Amino acid sequence: MTTTTLEHHLEAQQAAGAISASLRRVLETTASACVRISQLVGQGALGGVLGSAGSENVQGEVQKKLDIIANDTLMAAHQGGSVAALASEEMDAICPVPGGEACEWLLLFDPLDGSSNIDVNVSIGTIFSVLPRTGTGPVTEAEFLQPGRQQAAAGYCIYGPQTMLVLTTGCGVQVFTLDRNSGRFLLTQSALRVPEDTKEFAINMSNSRHWAPPVRRYITECLLGKDGARGKDFNMRWIASMVADVHRVLSRGGIFMYPWDKREPNRPGKLRLMYEANPMSWLVEQAGGAATNSQQPILDIQPAALHERVSVILGSKNEVERVTSYHNEEKQGV
Numbered sequence: 001m002t003t004t005t006l007e008h009h010l011e012a013q014q015a016a017g018a019i020s021a022s023l024r025r026v027l028e029t030t031a032s033a034c035v036r037i038s039q040l041v042g043q044g045a046l047g048g049v050l051g052s053a054g055s056e057n058v059q060g061e062v063q064k065k066l067d068i069i070a071n072d073t074l075m076a077a078h079q080g081g082s083v084a085a086l087a088s089e090e091m092d093a094i095c096p097v098p099g100g101e102a103c104e105w106l107l108l109f110d111p112l113d114g115s116s117n118i119d120v121n122v123s124i125g126t127i128f129s130v131l132p133r134t135g136t137g138p139v140t141e142a143e144f145l146q147p148g149r150q151q152a153a154a155g156y157c158i159y160g161p162q163t164m165l166v167l168t169t170g171c172g173v174q175v176f177t178l179d180r181n182s183g184r185f186l187l188t189q190s191a192l193r194v195p196e197d198t199k200e201f202a203i204n205m206s207n208s209r210h211w212a213p214p215v216r217r218y219i220t221e222c223l224l225g226k227d228g229a230r231g232k233d234f235n236m237r238w239i240a241s242m243v244a245d246v247h248r249v250l251s252r253g254g255i256f257m258y259p260w261d262k263r264e265p266n267r268p269g270k271l272r273l274m275y276e277a278n279p280m281s282w283l284v285e286q287a288g289g290a291a292t293n294s295q296q297p298i299l300d301i302q303p304a305a306l307h308e309r310v311s312v313i314l315g316s317k318n319e320v321e322r323v324t325s326y327h328n329e330e331k332q333g334v
């Protein structure tokens with residue numbers, strides 16, 4: 001039985017020079033906020049935290065009470081710590097931390113991803129990304145607009161049958177499971193790896209008539225199974241909670257896709273680059289997988305706006321490369 005706590009793990013990373021003391025504080029503070037969110041999520045109807053908050057976020061989506069509670073929990077935890085400013089899916093603008101200008105870190109998060117699943121008791125999660133400050137003085141939104149490759153740390157906390165924290169600081173991917181007795185995260189996997197091949201795909205099939213041809217080609221081949229070009233049968237999963245779907249991909253392989261579709265042709269995709277796709281993409285790459293927007297690695301994208309969206313194809317390396325090659329073939333008219 002493991003006894004390595006998240007704190008022990010981060011202390012060892014700091015001692016080895018992999019992370020600084022201030023980055024360690026950011027991660028420990030975020031993790032403790034996630035423990036609190038896990039407690040609140042776990043109360044469900046008993047805590048009066050279910051249902052709609054009667055408001056909309058910057059995305060134009062109806063906010064759930066827990067969306068706002070999770071956001072407020074993370075915001076409150078990071079006042080007066082090591083973060084200079086915060087950005088959230090639930091907030092239009094960035095939020096500088098009073099007195100935090102000298103801090104070296106920027107924290108971005110989706111406080112409760114998959115919130116449409118909250119009221120039906122399906123796994124949801126908090127996704128977070130840490131970027132370095134690139135300037136001095138008052139923090140501006142422009143300072144957040146860094147490619148995902150600049151991340152210093154990224155992770156998520158999934159609130160499911162277990163509450164688990166999945167984290168990377170660039171030294172592979174570690175998994176911690178919340179010990180509810182002690183309230184501490186204990187290390188349960190020290191080097192998560194994504195199998196390069198898979199027989200499992202995740203996509204919302206109800207959108208199939210709207211997909212681009214390369215996506216339709218790929219999924220059609222998966223559906224034809226061993227009777228088609230792939231010569232093997234595939235399974236499908238779609239939880240409609242990115243944290244849960246990506247956690248499955250990280251845990252046993254698979255390909256997760258939320259691609260561009262023609263419902264909103266000017267929108268690259270549904271998922272947000274800065275605080276969903278970038279952290280998940282770094283985790284997947286650090287675990288030996290791949291993540292592209294069908295044209296290039298997601299982590300190489302230069303953001304133009306804080307809440308911009310992106311097409312996401314991530315998971316088992318060989319499958320992601322196959323989908324990307326189909327898009328390239330279409331571009332070249334093959």
Ligand code: P6P
Binds near residue numbers: 115116204258
């Ligand atoms: P759809 C949840 O609302 C979310 O942002 C992701 O967590 C999830 O992968 C996706 O949207 C599900 O979208 O269109 O299938 O409901």
